[in-house]
Amino acid sequence: MQKKDLQSEQLILKAARRVFQRSGYGGARMQEIADEAHISKASLHYYYRSKDKLFHTVFREDIRLFLIPLIGILRDPSLSLESRIRTFVGSYMNTLLENPGLPLFIMQELSSNPQRLISLVEETVPGVEGRPVDGYTGSDASVGGVSNRESSDSTSKEANVDEIPLLAAFIRQIEDGMASGRCHKVDPEQFILSMISMCVFPFIGRPLIKVLLKKDEQQYRDFLVRREEEILLYLLRILYTNDKPKDNSRH
Amino acid sequence: MQKKDLQSEQLILKAARRVFQRSGYGGARMQEIADEAHISKASLHYYYRSKDKLFHTVFREDIRLFLIPLIGILRDPSLSLESRIRTFVGSYMNTLLENPGLPLFIMQELSSNPQRLISLVEETVPGVEGRPVDGYTGSDASVGGVSNRESSDSTSKEANVDEIPLLAAFIRQIEDGMASGRCHKVDPEQFILSMISMCVFPFIGRPLIKVLLKKDEQQYRDFLVRREEEILLYLLRILYTNDKPKDNSRH
């Protein structure tokens, strides 16, 4: 009758997320997740039939979290190039500061099973793949079914045939900027990759960079908080011909 | 009598490297490594007593490979700031193009066991840690013994007490550049991290970026080959006040 369901389910998911992010799919132990959720392993299996299903639920949510800022780039066509960049860096650095373990986890699992990406990304961002979007992949459908309700904000159906490059609008703006002379010559794709790299890598390379720069946990976090501003400075300097189009207030 | 030793040992290491890079420590199976080396699991254990020991041998070599370009930055104090940057990006992109799986592997294992970094890095680059360098850690000495001879190029002993920040020389040069007005205002540490990020991340985020930019394997590789030049362009533009100090030949 009652639904302590959600309470426990949420606790389990949180615990599972911690453990999966810490150890990856292969390294995670169901017992460890159960311990961290303060329940028995049997209970864990009561809520999530299998490790695979539990993992899928966590990963699906995480990749969504990771991709949303990227999606933000192409949504909202009204944004100017500069505010698009500002928005992206801002929201991405924010997301990552809240979830420092996210990037490495995502990259790890994506690398060991790249196939997974296609179905999950298509699900989150319809029309990413060039192939006609015929409603998800259908390969391992019927797997999830657990937390499948809150995708209401991304209901941009309209399976436009096969030319919706995810970053087309962004790239177009850069090309326009170059044509008008406001922007330096750059390869737009390389520029975008650089932007993503500068935001994401510091979270992936944390242990290494901490040693190289001799920072403890607190110092490294502060360093990352300051980083948003610095990245923006770099990106605008790379892109724009005249120094500082606006916002000259540093420090 | 005979020493097919080396032959087999090398084959095993290569196989182990492939498998470990593909699946990480936790995901790797001794059987899989044995199969890939075309020997039995028992033989595998004959050469390397345990999975741990095998892993250590592989990881030690890999982290060395990964760190050498970084070390290159501080070595050779004669390099100018600009050529230091050029050298770094060039050699790093080269190393990574030859070993695309390296960065994710390193970051993965470093994250799940950050402690390991300190001993291995100190071993490769004496004086990284602030602590007095008293000749390695001594913790798990006598483990390797395999590839311990070609460290002749790093004989910068002189355990200078406790102030050898790894990147001090580099940072100093940037500060000098800023003082003289040749360089923009930047946070040297943030700049260095950006440089590393732009080189390394594309290899870690490969599967994701491939989808975002809709590139197949060949296209992505070409993209990465072209990237060295583009990164240099960006870095110099970030750093130097007057556009293009030299080398104006693009494309």
Add this chain to the structure above:
DNA sequence: GATTGTCTTGACTAAATAGTCAAACCATAA
């Protein structure tokens, strides 16, 4: 208080996997 349906768990099973061992193998040198 008995009934019902949901949760919870200790104890179990089955499969996977690291590591061992004794016997066989094979090249070389006496």
Add this chain to the structure above:
DNA sequence: TTATGGTTTGACTATTTAGTCAAGACAATC
């Protein structure tokens, strides 16, 4: 040919781990 010593392996053990199950706890309704 035989002895020797490194190499190889099939078959085994011990341990870990995902997943199951039947019995019980618990809360709400009758």
